[in-house]
Amino acid sequence: MVRSDAHTEGLCPPGFQTFDLELTDPRWAEFAASRPDALPYHHPSWLRVLREACGYRNATVGCADTAGRLCGILPLVEKNSILTGQRLSSLPHTPAAGPLASDDSSLRALLWAAKERVDAGRARWVELKVSEPGFGPLMDGFSRHDGIPTYVLDLPEKPEDLRFGNSRHHAAIARAVRKAGRLGVTVRPASSLADVRRWYRLYVGTMRAHAIPPRPLQFFERMWDVLAPPGRLRLLLAERQSGGQVQLLAGSLFLMYGQTVIFAFNGRDRSQLQFRPNDAIHWTAIMDASASGFRRYDFGEGTGDNAGLLAFKEKWGTRPVDMYRYHYPQQPRMDRGILASGPLQRTQEYAWRLLPPAMTTRMGRWAYHLL
Incomplete structure (x- = not known):
């Protein structure tokens, strides 16, 4: 770890004050609502x-500013890890957050405050996950590493103007959605915690197939309780009548705020993919998002x-958006080492898929809490 002291010569820009922002401060939600990039x-x-x-x-x-008007926020939480010790993160279990500021001076003040907290506090380092390629001299003292790109579809003002990639891809998606409808697939929003728990079983199976630890059920229950009532969470379920019963084929959880809808989590029954439930879900979600004013x-x-997942995202006409991670003090690039693609990784994934689902959920709870 290399600590840079270049920032100690600078101070919080004049005319600004930085402070601990409480979750209950009404200025927080008001400021986020005013920012199109939130x-x-x-x-x-x-x-x-x-x-x-x-x-x-938190x-x-x-x-x-001097009048007390909020002009920037940097969401941070304290996280303890058995691997890295205590750190400040923006944010864990979150692909991107980082600072949200009305101008460069406000951004400079937020970054100055983050570095001050590391230098004067218990946290060993701070990590920011952002989709901006860099803030130039504002990021003095931070190291930057490339993250995994995300794939974004820009939405038109009118749903009828939606086009998914080239004409071939658009026609193929439309055919898949029509096929799902002919085969009796319907898409509806979840309406209760019982729906969330029913979907969670599919989510655990999907994560197990990808050899990824699943997040605990409690995480999704709290998301539902906190985010669903104000309309910032939506769980869409694809179902089909079979043998006199309603069969859950797939479900996707979306987070919504400002101008953005984020496809966050998916669970699906791999034996039922011939009914094209995921195509039906995304078609419904995209049409609804465009009609509701999301962009x-x-x-x-x-x-x-x-490659399969990447092809699925690209066929909808998405564009890649590069993601970055910034660290202060500067951190060396993490070498995947034994986790890199290769025979050992494939062996680990095979062993993971042999574990009982209940064990993978317990291990997921441990991994997300302590790592």
């Missing part, structure tokens, strides 16, 4: 989910390591 993760309700489901302590920095539909991260 994501669902910038709203205080998301940090409330992280606090109540994961136990993280450490968010606010920036205000950005984020399909989430994707890499060449999962």
Whole structure:
């Protein structure tokens, strides 16, 4: 770890003050609502989910002018890891958050405050996850590393103007959705915690197939309780009548705020994919998002390591958006080492898929809490 002291010569820009921003401060939600670049993760309700489901302590920095008007926020929580010790993160269990500021001076004040907290506090380092390629000299003292790109579909003002990639892809998606309808697939929003728990079983199976630890059920229960009532969360379920019973084929959870809808989590029955439930879900979600005034539909991260998933995102006409991670003090690039693609990784994934689902959920709860 290399600590840079270059920032100690600078101070918080004159005319601004930085302070601990409480979740209950009404200025927080008001400021986020005024910013077109705000994501669902910038709203205080998301940090409330992280606090109540994961136990993280809010450490968010606010920036205000001399009149007390909020002009910037940096969502932060304290996280303890058995690997890295205590750190400040913006944010864990979150693909991107980072600072949200009305101008460069406010942004400079937020970054100054974050570095001050590391230098004067218990946290060893601070991590910011952002979709901006860099802030130039404002990021003095931070190291920057490339993250996994996310794939975004820009939405038109009118749903009838939607086009998914080239004409071939658009026609193929439309055919898949029509096929799903002919086969009796219907898409509806979840209406209760019982729906969430029913979907969770599919989610655990999907994560197990990808050899990824699933997030605990409590995480989704708190998301539902906190985010669903104000309309910042939507769980769409694809179902079909079979043998006199309603069969759940797939479900996707979306986070919504400002101008952005984020496809966050998916669970599906792999034996039922011939009914094209995921195509039906995304078609419904995208049409509804466009009609509701959203302008950005984020399909989430994707890499060449999962060619099928990447092809699914790209066929909708998405564009890749580069993601970055900034660290202070400067951190060396993490070498995947034994986790890199290769025979050992494939062996680990095979062993993971042999574990009982109940064991994978317990291990997921441990991994997300302690790592």
